[in-house]
Amino acid sequence: MAFKLRMPVARAKSLVAELVALRLIDMDPAGTCQPHNWNERQYKTDITDPTTAKRSKNYRDRKRDAHRDGDRDAAVTVTVTRAEQKQRQRIQMLAHLAASRPSITASGCSTKVCRSWQP
Structure with missing residues (x-):
């Protein structure tokens, strides 16, 4: 964990101990951490509903098919870059x-300066 947090092991241990003391995370006997009351916060339907897998598959299929339409995810407003x-x-x-x-007349001269004029 210290490596992932990019800090010394002693500092990581003290932070974990502080989070456990504040009851923000729980430490199991194997030494792994998880948020406090994680299992109680999970939806029971994820475990007990047998149709979850089928509904998820149908959702993914609809999303994939809609993406193939091309215009489904197109921008609604036109964006203009700088x-x-x-x-x-x-x-x-x-x-x-x-x-x-000024426009040039048929004679080849404008109203202000003639093109053929030379200083």
């Missing part, structure tokens, strides 16, 4: 800039 949002903003900005530029 990169996609930035790309959309860039496109909107470029479209706005393109729309605000």
Whole structure:
């Protein structure tokens, strides 16, 4: 247990002893730990109900078949990543800039500057 908790053995033993003293865990004669009153907290139907296995199998089958439909677990809302949002903003900005530029007339000159003009 100390290895799983990544601590020295002495520290793990003292923590287990403290948890036993607080009656949060129970120690059986073999030295294994389990939560206090674990057996009393378990549903009796898990042990006494003979249909549990069949119901569980039916549930797993339904879940597996629903997953094969493909759309069953699909996202309801469309999620947009930050990169996609930035790309959309860039496109909107470029479209706005393109729309605000002066148009070139048939003579090849815009209303502000003629393309053929050279300084």
